[in-house]
Amino acid sequence: MKVLYIAPVGSDVYLPARAEICERAGNAGTAIDIVSLPPGRPTHVEYHAYEAMVLADVVRHSYAAANKYDAFIIGCFYDLGLREAREVSGRTVVTAPCQASTSIAMALGNTFSILVGRRKWIPKMTENVRMYGLEHAMVSMRAVDLGVHDFQSHAESEDRLMETGRRCVEEDGAEVLILGCTAEFGFHEKMQDELGVPVLDPMLSALKYAEMLVEGAQRFGWYPSRKWGSEAPPEEEMAAWGLFDREPPTGTFIEAGSLASRSLAKKIPAE
């Protein structure tokens, strides 16, 4: 199965690490490509205006790669564009980190906490959890005062996540922890060893969730609904406007995973 991880940022700083992690994490038959946006796009989307500036690109990638991949993963814990990208994804299933990791959390315990970077993120992420119907199970969302680009470079990252995670468990009653940023990779194993509760890495959650959805699609025909609110826009209208005439803006493109034939990469040239 072929999965496209769409990193909605104009930065490839985390891409090689992501590729390596995904390569190890994917199933035997899973090939994961990772694509980022070109320079000039925001290098992170902590602000909602930044999300707005890259949303169209996420949809462009979704439209361009629809039916060419089995699944898309939207690489941001805001789950930005999940609804919009799925609308034009054809038979390609789409998931995102918050949706996937909260779903998994509910299967592993009664309550969870989310560890985010900045307090900035909390209102929208809280709203997303409420939108997903899981606010009753989220006992806290706590910020560690680190930005997207701090997690992998800041000496204190691990200490802060560990200490804040401990408070979520001990003070707030969390039975499961969720790392609320796709840049919070590399921490979950040590955290769960030390804290004694499952700690969900959102990128890995999304990958496994995507693989499950693809299984459903391939074996049972469970493709995204195209009815009512999920109806796709008419092809003629999009063509008339030339809405997706240009190739989707692409920064770096990395092939990970283990699939033998990788002809797909050519389909998505850089801008």
Next chain:
Amino acid sequence: MKVLYIAPVGSDVYLPARAEICERAGNAGTAIDIVSLPPGRPTHVEYHAYEAMVLADVVRHSYAAANKYDAFIIGCFYDLGLREAREVSGRTVVTAPCQASTSIAMALGNTFSILVGRRKWIPKMTENVRMYGLEHAMVSMRAVDLGVHDFQSHAESEDRLMETGRRCVEEDGAEVLILGCTAEFGFHEKMQDELGVPVLDPMLSALKYAEMLVEGAQRFGWYPSRKWGSEAPPEEEMAAWGLFDREPPTGTFIEAGSLASRSLAKKIPAE
């Protein structure tokens, strides 16, 4: 006070009518400018992918006109980009049709129904009402099977709205009706005369709501919060990326309202 109505579509077909309506509807001191997007952008945003394609433009207009206007109105009942536009609006308040009309509805009755165009729109609009916390008061959302561009051209528009509105009142128990599309203008007066309940035009609701917010801002300093989730992105970062270096893409720009000096128009040249 100066209000900018941002029509997030690459079409100016409704703009002259809007301008005329707004001119009559605004307060004595209210000047309303209306701006649309250039050709090539979707001429309606019934589909979420279309929303995605224009969201950045909404934010661009918000950023470019921040502090130059007193209020922005986002001209779509999906309230698209409300959060994102407000983030970069500086001291300019921002509102949108669904937020404004549901708020007014709650002051006029106990329950309301929303009359939308197509069933396509229902899931996201229902989610928005739920996000605003008002699902307990919405007794129904019904579609009349007309698209954005049908309302003003379809012979049956009024009949369908009238008949569906009657069902909302009589069968569903609505005490107030909301027209769920900014293209549903020109109908509310006859409908409320005949149906005997207030019928809210969302563009007009948004205009009055905007005027109220501006009053609060000008007199009492109630500008948009810039704390936590409402924090604006840092200017340096946006500048470094050149995020808003270009003028916002503009289709038609119309000045409505009664303000004497209208120097602002020059600030927003067409693309």
Next chain:
Amino acid sequence: MKVLYIAPVGSDVYLPARAEICERAGNAGTAIDIVSLPPGRPTHVEYHAYEAMVLADVVRHSYAAANKYDAFIIGCFYDLGLREAREVSGRTVVTAPCQASTSIAMALGNTFSILVGRRKWIPKMTENVRMYGLEHAMVSMRAVDLGVHDFQSHAESEDRLMETGRRCVEEDGAEVLILGCTAEFGFHEKMQDELGVPVLDPMLSALKYAEMLVEGAQRFGWYPSRKWGSEAPPEEEMAAWGLFDREPPTGTFIEAGSLASRSLAKKIPAE
């Protein structure tokens, strides 16, 4: 436009100050009258039994002045009698401080806190916020341990509001603050200067909200619904019982605002 502010208390101690504030705060065309109840009525309504003792008077004023004013404001953050007064207000719109300020808060930020006087008030005010559907956005309601009549006379009022407001912002994550008593006037400007978030005075919120509703009524015919739960009682029945035969009990009556002809005052003589 003519607005009647109904102070549901048998005390005029705050009335001159209110009048002065309203006079400055109203729009150019807004005339605001303020009426209180006669001595012997509770001088504050912190207790629900006190609310009960003045509720009929609120309704009496609403019935007596229906259609003579454009809007009524119920001068208590419990929003006491909002439903009941609106039922007999004819074409006069009715609003109240909690409804108005929470609505405005939702347009300025993602979250809010309410600063009330005593813990006594918290359960009912919390219930009101829940009834309005906004409990998801209220991150805290905190009491400053001051009664209605303490706010303007207590040396520490400002300090306590400032300190408690700071905790709401910093500890609870409030992006907007609401002062939860109409006696908490005179504080919002300094608070927002110092705390850096909008601080909503509930009387001023209600005034601006009322002006908006009147605009809707006058221009678009958006009068209070009279359907289903909003149906008014039959005139004959009220007349047969002599329900509103007596003039509404009136304490002090003050004209504020800027409207030229003020013939209305004669209509509401003291008891």
Next chain:
Amino acid sequence: MKVLYIAPVGSDVYLPARAEICERAGNAGTAIDIVSLPPGRPTHVEYHAYEAMVLADVVRHSYAAANKYDAFIIGCFYDLGLREAREVSGRTVVTAPCQASTSIAMALGNTFSILVGRRKWIPKMTENVRMYGLEHAMVSMRAVDLGVHDFQSHAESEDRLMETGRRCVEEDGAEVLILGCTAEFGFHEKMQDELGVPVLDPMLSALKYAEMLVEGAQRFGWYPSRKWGSEAPPEEEMAAWGLFDREPPTGTFIEAGSLASRSLAKKIPAE
């Protein structure tokens, strides 16, 4: 135990029937007095303005009879004044028909419907059910188009209740029915025989609920809380205002039940 049923209306038309029913329905040791308001008060409270006109009287009776009775029942399915009356009831517990019957319904089945008189009543009664937290269990609230004074005099009352109740069960999935007006007495037995589900008479529900609360109070000291929102107003303040100096306005007073010594009646003379 002594229970006071407060009929918040200026009409005694149903009082003898109520007394007879209560006499049969009360426990061996339960004495039930029924008090109504004097002529001139609304003879029914279908409208919220009417509720407002009698609310103070409900509180006056509560204050006057506090600690003299073991329980008060507020005789209206709007549960009008439940909060306010309980605030000044001292150690007398207070209940009301909607609270009591919905609580009992939840113990007898998974879902319930409420059969009200007019559609007028539905929004407020729905809000009450939501306030009590039971909207998830209420599968419908249906009106039979009869007013308070129609139920006992209308030839079709039983037929309409039966037919509407059947629809609640068969179409809406109700497992329990609640009669949503204290004037809907005399119907429940035949209805439940025919419809095969429990049909709760709200007056009887309230009586049994009151007896239970009195048991808790007398045996275990479970009197109404007087903490935080339940704090009673200070006696000195009420005395200074003369708030409850006059006897509560009384229409008819009937003693029902089986208690031997009935000296209490003298305490509540007619107005």
Next chain:
Amino acid sequence: MKVLYIAPVGSDVYLPARAEICERAGNAGTAIDIVSLPPGRPTHVEYHAYEAMVLADVVRHSYAAANKYDAFIIGCFYDLGLREAREVSGRTVVTAPCQASTSIAMALGNTFSILVGRRKWIPKMTENVRMYGLEHAMVSMRAVDLGVHDFQSHAESEDRLMETGRRCVEEDGAEVLILGCTAEFGFHEKMQDELGVPVLDPMLSALKYAEMLVEGAQRFGWYPSRKWGSEAPPEEEMAAWGLFDREPPTGTFIEAGSLASRSLAKKIPAE
């Protein structure tokens, strides 16, 4: 009336004390039998797996004693088996401690806290409160770090309950306290004397609630619904499977209360 208290544990250590308390607490006409499970069953059900091991026995007792008792009380604050036992209880009403005490709490105050033994219990008990629709009124659930069998034997039990109850009232705003375990008996009186709020013992709450339901059943025919989700399984099917052929496993059986003829005890022999 005859009430069966089903202690769903293989331990009779608390039974004599329960019997004595129930004997004092029941109404004049109430006879309370208490039955426990035989040795080998869990002696407490703090863990959900333990609940699972005794649930069938609860249902067996319910089926065996259906219509022979007027009410069953399920003796565990998890309200374990309430739905299941009621399904086969015939005309016997069924209640349980959490359902009963939260219902009573809502009649005595605006908010409540629950004092449980261990943090282990919190997620499921919180879910139960949410299922009952009362999460809006529960301001906290706090554990005192004592197990079921510690409450009556631990020197610090009273101190911990008192101290934790005080925090619930003072810090969390509870107006009513609920003891969240049927083993927390013997504490409520001293607690409410000292803390000044009603403190509900769950066993006593359930007893009074059961008596109320029996009153409704006996006088008004309000037996458990047998419609839709409350439909009982078909007798033939149960007989064919021999589902309830054996007597329900019984440990100790104690007769409490004051009913003269106690022939029922013979009906439920020990296993």
Next chain:
Amino acid sequence: MKVLYIAPVGSDVYLPARAEICERAGNAGTAIDIVSLPPGRPTHVEYHAYEAMVLADVVRHSYAAANKYDAFIIGCFYDLGLREAREVSGRTVVTAPCQASTSIAMALGNTFSILVGRRKWIPKMTENVRMYGLEHAMVSMRAVDLGVHDFQSHAESEDRLMETGRRCVEEDGAEVLILGCTAEFGFHEKMQDELGVPVLDPMLSALKYAEMLVEGAQRFGWYPSRKWGSEAPPEEEMAAWGLFDREPPTGTFIEAGSLASRSLAKKIPAE
């Protein structure tokens, strides 16, 4: 990976079909064993009392096979014993049909309907969906008036499911359909072909969800939480009571799937 499907019924009538379906549906590396309960246990669990009679067996199988399998699937759309079985499952993850299929539905569309057998099932299944936080997305739950054992034998099963599914889509607005019984297998493909929306078979959903959870467990250490409400009971206590001394009662045991070495079967002998 090894998955144990626990059919909580004393019937093996569907087991061969299930085995065949699972064998085809599982991943290459997935071996699925299916175990049922011995004769005498209910052959279906449509009634909650029947659930009660088999719950302990579900837990016994969970305890006995803990850590020997990678995942358990509880084979009933009531998700019976999910919480209880997971408590003693050690490192074995546990899922169930309703949890799995509603989670997948949320990834494929905005709304879903559930097609159940009898109206009997609706209240509890509705409560489960509410418990999972997804009631906002469930637009309807409809019964086709077929019992568990009718689906595979009734001539009209397919017609009824098709017709009812069509109403869910067309009238209720469902974008995804869920078959609400594990006996509704064999229908989903034809239904989705004809109705044009994804139709989720709950057994297959659970299987894929289980495989995803196992991936998380094996690769990332995401085992079930053992903290707070998820804490397992102490081994010593269970041993002292002999709680799980006996082998779990077993009816038929079938090995499906493709795993080479199948030594596990011996571990779970028939009763």
